[in-house]
Amino acid sequence: MEKIYTIKDIAELAGVSKGTVDRVLHKRGKVSEDALKRVNEVLASIDYQPNLMARSLKKTQIYSICVLIPDSANDPYWQPCIDGINEAKKEFKSFNVKVEIFLFDPTSTSSFVETNKKVLAASPDAVLLVPLFHKEAINAIEIYNSKGIISSIFNNQLQSNAIKSFVGQDLFQSGRIAARLLDLLLKKGTIAIVHIDEDYENAIHMQEKEKGFRDYFDTLENGKFEIKTFKVKHPQFKSTLKEFLESNPAIEGLFVTTSKAYQVAKIISKNPEKKIALVGYDLLENNLEYLNNKTIDFLIHQNPKRQAYLGTTSLIEHFIFEKEIVAEKLLPIDIVNTENAKDYFS
Amino acid sequence: MEKIYTIKDIAELAGVSKGTVDRVLHKRGKVSEDALKRVNEVLASIDYQPNLMARSLKKTQIYSICVLIPDSANDPYWQPCIDGINEAKKEFKSFNVKVEIFLFDPTSTSSFVETNKKVLAASPDAVLLVPLFHKEAINAIEIYNSKGIISSIFNNQLQSNAIKSFVGQDLFQSGRIAARLLDLLLKKGTIAIVHIDEDYENAIHMQEKEKGFRDYFDTLENGKFEIKTFKVKHPQFKSTLKEFLESNPAIEGLFVTTSKAYQVAKIISKNPEKKIALVGYDLLENNLEYLNNKTIDFLIHQNPKRQAYLGTTSLIEHFIFEKEIVAEKLLPIDIVNTENAKDYFS
DNA sequence: ATTTTTATTGTGTTCGAGCACATTTTAACA
DNA sequence: TGTTAAAATGTGCTCGAACACAATAAAAAT
Known part of the structure; x- marks a missing residue:
């Protein structure tokens, strides 16, 4: 264990008083060239770590x-x-x-x-x-x-x-993670990105997630997947999503970019004979419920x-x-x- | 912001000296019943938090x-x-x-x-x-x-x-996680648990992981999976695993309970026309290499x-x-x- | 050469807790 | 009641950094 130096130690080593050392350390001036040099030499030769306890004890500022x-x-x-x-x-x-x-x-x-x-x-x-x-x-x-x-x-x-x-978090990367998960779950097929309940234009996070998601499949370049995007706001949500799914029966996977995956889960769980892979965000109670009954396959935790x-x-x-x-x-x-x-x- | 009390404050409030307060706080005895009661009353009425800076400044013990x-x-x-x-x-x-x-x-x-x-x-x-x-x-x-x-x-x-x-980590649970991942990847089929390179009897962690893994499929109760166990020590590793896989062609998934998944990946990657799902442990460089080329599907991080x-x-x-x-x-x-x-x- | 000004350096107090030691109070005993 | 022992209580210093202020030295002005 190397020695722990105090201001007093430095003062003794440099042959000055602790006041002078203090002035050097805090660059408060009023120090002769000679003293400055001597103190700096000592400081250069040792590894001085101010005692934070003492400092914060003295400082009364809140x-x-x-x-x-x-x-x-x-x-x-x-x-x-x-x-x-x-x-x-x-x-x-x-x-x-x-x-x-x-x-x-x-x-x-x-x-x-x-x-x-x-x-x-x-x-x-x-x-x-x-x-x-x-x-x-x-x-x-x-x-x-x-x-x-x-x-x-x-x-x-x-x-x-x-x-x-x-x-x-890196939201682009977060989209890629979701993509990788659905890739593993499905191997091939049609997947839809679902943006729910927020103002899409204002919500950069949804855009970034989508970009990352598509980027993953673009660099895959095997043409085994088709990616669609579906945007919806809350009031009309239920009926429009149902319509969307019915008119796109090829869809086997869904990526919900917000914490509202449970709303999607609620709808697709009513049709249990056709399992649709579902990846969403955030450990809300509602989401966990559908994760546990396996309607949601993965949740991404934003911590x-x-x-x-x-x-x-x-x-x-x-x-x-x-x-x-x-x-x-x-x-x-x-x-x-x-x-x-x-x-x-x- | 509620007031921050010091020993001095408490002493004044209780009408005693700080020495007495100190004795009460550290249960050092030598305090009259009367003083003890008064100090305790003050302590009960306020939320005293000793100043840790001051304490650790005083204590020179390393x-x-x-x-x-x-x-x-x-x-x-x-x-x-x-x-x-x-x-x-x-x-x-x-x-x-x-x-x-x-x-x-x-x-x-x-x-x-x-x-x-x-x-x-x-x-x-x-x-x-x-x-x-x-x-x-x-x-x-x-x-x-x-x-x-x-x-x-x-x-x-x-x-x-x-x-x-x-x-x-909860190793039993860790086995269940691996099981859940392979369940999602495969939907059904034969899976082998692979114990590599350690003394199985002494290594409780491998046993716990296996228990958790099997527990997941046991409670699943749908009979879609068959689980086998394969134990091997390093020297004969390569040939015996090859044999094992050849004599069990139904195997579609492997769960490696140690950080040696890369050794398994090395072998199965030589037969790319048959993709075997692979889940292992730990972010070693060797493992990451096979994760990135997608021979390993998931790694579990023990942090x-x-x-x-x-x-x-x-x-x-x-x-x-x-x-x-x-x-x-x-x-x-x-x-x-x-x-x-x-x-x-x- | 002496006073004044300015620059430099040193000293002493503070922060709050902890503990040794001094002092006071109370109890015990002759 | 006086003396001693024991119990209780109070005082004062320390830890290291920060900073105000005092003290000294050097330079400038008279």
Whole structure:
């Protein structure tokens, strides 16, 4: 075990006082050339690691982080995020950080805007948010940036150089994973990509997933598969999907790009003599039900809990430990079947 | 933000000195009933969280943890463990912990015993080990226990109440996952469980995987599958497996219970006109090669890196933060195909 | 040469918990 | 009641970094 040096040690080695060492370390000036040189020589010859305990004990400043996420009352997908954030809070509760959660209605742009106003009024040191609404999110982030507030995002990617960090998944790759699964399940046939319930033009994630999915089959180049796309919004959902399936009897596999696979499962499970392969997203209770009765073959886990956890801890550790914030953290894309589903709830 | 109380605050609230509060908190006795009651009342009315910075700053004791793992020169499976341990070391480098890695030869019982002796001579506060050799591991752990050294294990389960913690996977469930994958791939047919290269009687993990695998098909109760078992040790491996496959032409799927699926892949890839479904374990380079050329359909990831990381951090955090060590931590069992394999290297 | 200004360097206190030691209070005994 | 022992309580220092402030040295101005 190599020796752990303190400021006092360095001071003695350099023949100066600890005050001078401190000034050198923090580049506060007021140090003679001679002393500067001597201290730097010592610093170069040893590996000085400041004692973070002592530092954070002395610093009484409390850092404030605000997290903006959709209210899980509107969509159960978001509940795990709260758990992840609370886990991060718990882990760092004895440090000088305050993490506050702000919920907004994911179906309402104005709710998102209003919540951002509230956050701004709290004037935090950093904001972590789910940028569901593209234009409004960019706008909010630029305001934060102008006030010196750090912005990180998760779940949805967004291009803006005012953003410090993104935590999420590679959605293109995620589409390829679904494609590979259906390739293995079916070997050949017709497959439909099903986009449910969200504004397709605004939802880049669905587009990316589709691109990845098609990319897999394009590079396969064996012509054994035919890929179709089907878009639908909720109200007319049931009847239109039925129609679509009836008019395309060749379809043997479905890839649902949102967390609404259970709605598709509900329909196709009514016709059990014709098993259609089904791959979807997210471990919602509804989805798990159909996974367990084998109507859904695979679910892809986007790990919202871990996304939120990592987004939060990377900000906390930036303030507490002066860790650098990584610009992009892509999480593994977990493949879930009946047997390993429960593993992902811990 | 609720107030953060210090010992001084509590002392003032209870009308005693901080020394008395300290004695109450640490149950050191020498406190009058009256004072004890007053302090406890204050403690009950507030949520006191000791400042861990201050605590660990004061405590100059350096805790020592030794980790015993197989040398990756003998088996590349173990390399990620070193990475995981080093990650833990890095994360906690500014705390008062010393983590030392001891390697042993996984093919040699005496190497394991000798390494344990070395560890014992280092008289650490805790030991984390991979209990490859059942009897010898139990023996070593009991000696550690008698000296007040905490023992945790990972990768292999072991029954002993001298063990504080196990990090690993549910191997039975892991077998079920493989079964479910082959069920989806094949729908029906004959499948063989292949045990390669290890002493079957001693290797509980292979037995557990087989049990889980068979359990899945037993509860399926549709009689669409026939399950066979094939055991082989390395030297005669190639010829005997060929023979086995030739004499069982009905076999359409293979489940390899160790990390040696690439050896099977090598053989069956020579007969490309008959695709045999293949599921194995672990993201070794050799395996990934055959996963990418689609000879292997799925690999199950045992996440050795994370096992080692969590085993190490749980001990570190026990000493630093007085966190309780959870007796059993089961990691998710990750399903890996061509498309998400690289995700699991971060 | 002496005072003033400025640059440089050193000292001492703080953060909160932990623990050794000093001091005070209470109990026990002669 | 006085003396001693035992129990209870309080005080003060330490850990390492940060920073305010005091002290010293060097340079500039008178």
